[in-house]
Amino acid sequence: MSVDTRQTSARLNDDELRTLDAHWRAANYLSVGQIYLMANPLLTEPLRPEHVKPRLLGHWGTSPGLNLVYTHLNRVIRTRDLNALCVWGPGHGGPAVVANSWLEGSYTETYPDVTRDAAGMARLFKQFSFPGGVPSHVAPETPGSIHEGGELGYSLSHAYGAAYDNPDLLVACVIGDGEAETGPLAASWHSNKFLDPVHDGAVLPILHLNGYKIANPTVLARIPEPELDELLRGYGHDPIHVTGDDPAAVHRAMAEALDTALDRIADLQRAAREDGAGERPRWPVIVLRTPKGWTGPAQVDGLPVEGTWRSHQVPLAAVRDNPEHLRRLEAWLRSYRPEELFDEHGSPRLDVLAWIPDGTRRLGATPHANGGLLLRELPLPALETYAVEVDKPGATLHEPTGVLGQLLEDVMRSTAERRDFRLVGPDETASNRLQAVYGASGKAWQAQTLQVDEHLDRHGRVMEILSEHTCQGWLEGYLLTGRHGLFSCYEAFVHIVDSMVNQHIKWLRVTRRLPWRAPIASLNYLLTSHVWRQDHNGFSHQDPGFVDHILNKSPEAVRVYLPPDANTLLSVADHALRSRDYVNVIVAGKQPCFDWLTLDQARVHCARGAGVWEWAGTEDGTREPDVVLACAGDVPTQEVLAAAQLLRTHLPEVSVRVVNVVDIARLMPSGEHPHGMSDFEYDGLFTADKPVVFAYHGYPWLIHRLAYRRTGHAHLHVRGYKEIGTTTTPFDMVVRNDLDRYRLVMDVIDRVPGLAVRAASVRQRMEDARLRHHDWIRVHGTDLPEVADWTWDG
Structure with a gap:
């Protein structure tokens, strides 16, 4: 479906259009102000060089598109009373999401010194990308975020992880067209084959095509639209296009696109939940095409900027030294007509706030983006039920991960009603001897099934896809929204997610210093099929270096355990599954192994380390x-x-x-x-x-x-x-x-x-x-x- 702005009919009335545009302009103004200004936030006097930051750090190009999405999500959340979360994928969208959080009031509630007035606006502007301030990404410090924008490729898998077992949640996910070129993002499109429309929420991808990365055009923005539609339909989505550069027309088209998409999602969920529909849904995706750096300077120094890669970061780079750049910056800021948007005290006017949702319905205040607020203790059974008998050391043998699998089966069973525990892995659950879990839950699967298939379950909570990136992203999104889980992987191939776990560890380290961020369940790895028993697969499967990688990271957030037998593995796993705000790496064998310690001895030994x-x-x-x-x-x-x-x-x-x-x-x-x-x-x-x-x-x-x-x-x-x-x-x-x-x-x-x-x-x-x-x-x-x-x- 195409909602081209040159053809769409109006569904917004004039007042709705005016207030939506006021909010969008206010967010754009605040975004530009964060990148450039350290004083004179309301332009109550002519702009002077000393009002501008000495170092201009930030990214304008993606901000107007993100502001548009935030503005229109506010409208549908308010009108439909939606429980919503948004994952902001573009790498440097920090100015936009911070601006919108400030407008809706969630930023001030989180940081009371950044008030919703002129003084608070001045603090908001100065702190951005400033020593002692906040990053240019959508970072842990940003209310409403579960996704670090510093590395690209993971937004969609995070969004699906957030939606799994959250049946009342809508997760919008803005995917930048640069990010869309990454391997992890490409694999993430298959997540819809694992989304249960009965027990899971909905993910609405919004592919934002503004045409450029840092210096080059983007692939998906340059292929013909029919070819892009074929790609998205092949992934199992029905595309809805919003295209244009006229603000009024784009507002109308975006409103219609969101209404269409949400109506379709509601119909699909109703069919599955009330009518028992069994076929895999085809979910909507919105393709939003707007110019990069939209509403910014059209040209600078004789070169085109708006709609090109030159708008990616700071379009006017010499504001302090070049009077013409300074003049252009002031004209750019005044083009948003700030006097219409903020009163004499600097507070947003009523038109700007007309579509702001109430309370925790606001994107910056949703508890799903502060998952520790929703986290419940995992009902772990007593280990004595699973412990192996050890009359004397080395007299018997067991498969350690096989013993752990029995415990995980009961964890899966005890969480069947509350649905807040998942086991993820790249097609290796049985290979890693954890197949006992199938007694409590099958493998999530929404695609075709054949008679020879085993353990596939439309409502399953064991998740297998041969993409370590996607497994990692799912589990991170699941944990960050207040649930528990375990990632089981061959030791040699967990390296595939090295850079992803880097970002999660950084996230945990920052959130430990944010008192408003409640602790979340730890990210737990079980690495097995390890180096010493990959003798059959050979050299390609032999690499124990993930431990080295992890121990290079923040000591406060990382733990590595090497249990030598079944009972020590039980003790370590019990500890890891109960822990908060860590990345726990457990390396354990799946082959028959001598039993050295009784359970009591194992507990004492593991506590001692x-x-x-x-x-x-x-x-x-x-x-x-x-x-x-x-x-x-x-x-x-x-x-x-x-x-x-x-x-x-x-x-x-x-x-x-x-x-x-x-x-x-x-x-x-x-x-x-x-x-x-x-x-x-x-x-x-x-x-x-x-x-x-x-x-x-x-x-x-x-x-x-x-x-x-x-x-x-x-x-x-x-x-x-x-x-x-x-x-x-x-x-x-x-x-x-x-x-x-x-x-x-x-x-x-x-x-x-x-x-x-x-x-x-x-x-x-x-x-x-x-x-x-x-x-x-x-x-x-x-x-x-x-x-x-x-x-x-x-």
Whole structure:
């Protein structure tokens, strides 16, 4: 459907048009003022250079389009009493959304010193992109926002995440045409195949085509309209076009487009909820074409600006030094006729406020954009129901993620009525041994189904799409609007969302400093199918570096756990699912793994984060150990215990301490991370001067980086993944990376004073075992029997 402004018939009366235009002009005026001014906000005197900021930072180009959308969303929210949220995708739309929040009063309610008068307007202007002020993006500081505009591509997946399990919520999503070129956004269009019209809200995408990015035209703005329509229809949407540059005509067209779209959404929801319609809906999408930098300077210094890439940031860049630019800026500001929009005190006039919704219906005041206000405690069951029996360490084996899957099944079941927990992942739920959840909820799916399909469910809350970007965006939107969830992923491929989790961590760090932002449920990753058991898939599937990436980020917001068995995984997962405002990364195996600790022992050990496993070592408590064998991760833990057993057999006189680390941040100094150890604690655990041989799940240099300031760092030797991988046997993976039990024994002999000569024959036997392994697997294709059949007999 096209609502071309040159052809559409008027549906707004003159008073409605006048008040909508007044609001839009006021928002435009405030947007320009934020970019340029630090004084004289109402132009009560001629504009002078000292009224202008010395550094002009901000983005005008997208602002008038966003102001138009905000203005018209106000109208439909008010007339239809809608419960609405808007995700603002264009990267630098901060001036527009802040301006509208100030006009509706939600900004002043959040920041009482920025009053809705001339003094408050002056503060509003000066603080924008100013030291000690607010960013140019739609940032955490912006009321009504759940989406950081600093990186593009995630707006639509965030919008769908917000809509899932929010049946009464309309989520409008403004997608910039630059953002529309990104891979994550392109995949996000498929989210409508997972939107349940019965239990979920509606997402209304508004594709804003103003034609340009920073310096180049945009693809979707330059392809023929029929081709764009084919693309959008192929994604499952029916497009409604609003095109033009005449304000009155665009207002009328935008009002008609929104009314048409919302009527259609209401009809689709009614058909599904009341009539039992089962076919997948075709949801509307609005394509809004307006000039970039609309209503700004048409030309500057003889060059076209409005409608071109030159309006992207600051159209008049030399205002303080160029009198002509200063004159043009004042004329631009006065073109909005501010005296009609604000009274003598600087407060918005009644015409400007005519369409502002009431209370929490305002976009800047909706609790859905401050999800912690809506968050309820997750009903987690007692862990004793799922814990595995451990009569003695290493006597039994379980699949840790399989055990966790049973707990998640009951979490899914206990939230069936309230619908505020989702499990997301890229087509790997069963592969990651979490398939027990299907007993409580199938997989969300609105597309075609066949008889051979399993567990597909129109109302399901397990979400699988082979796009890590989309999974991440869904879960972020879900959490930011007050719900809970877990992201399960192959360890090697979670790197795909590196930049997305960066933005979420930054968001959490900022919101912790905003008292009005209520804490939200943590973003929880379960990384499995990990590096040491991707022997069948090979080198492409072997990468444990996400932990390194996470531990580079804000210490107050990130946590990394490496539980070594099923019961420790239960304890860690229970803690993570209860936590708030963190990114928790849990790395756990899905293959059968030895059970080392009872549930009570696991709880104590996980609370401690790192500790001595007295039953595994040989120290007698009368003196310091000769060596510390440390481990973090399930496979490294097994190799350390096997090495400890070899040492007990071959070198019983050597006093060995075994330390297991679950919470990797414990290795950091207490002043650098809330979970870090003091030097006193660290030296007590690892000693100050004895050799420490550390078997680590990931890249070994991370451990060195975390512990480099410790007294005993010179004695720390770390084994881990050295980017040596292939398709091979499980034990060959650790051998290739020098993490195997035989190498660890050799490391002890090489580092404990006096052993190099005294234990030369033992070292030789260890080397021979490695060579025997090498020859065995190339003949038999399996690991040595002494490895494959190994058990702990301590």
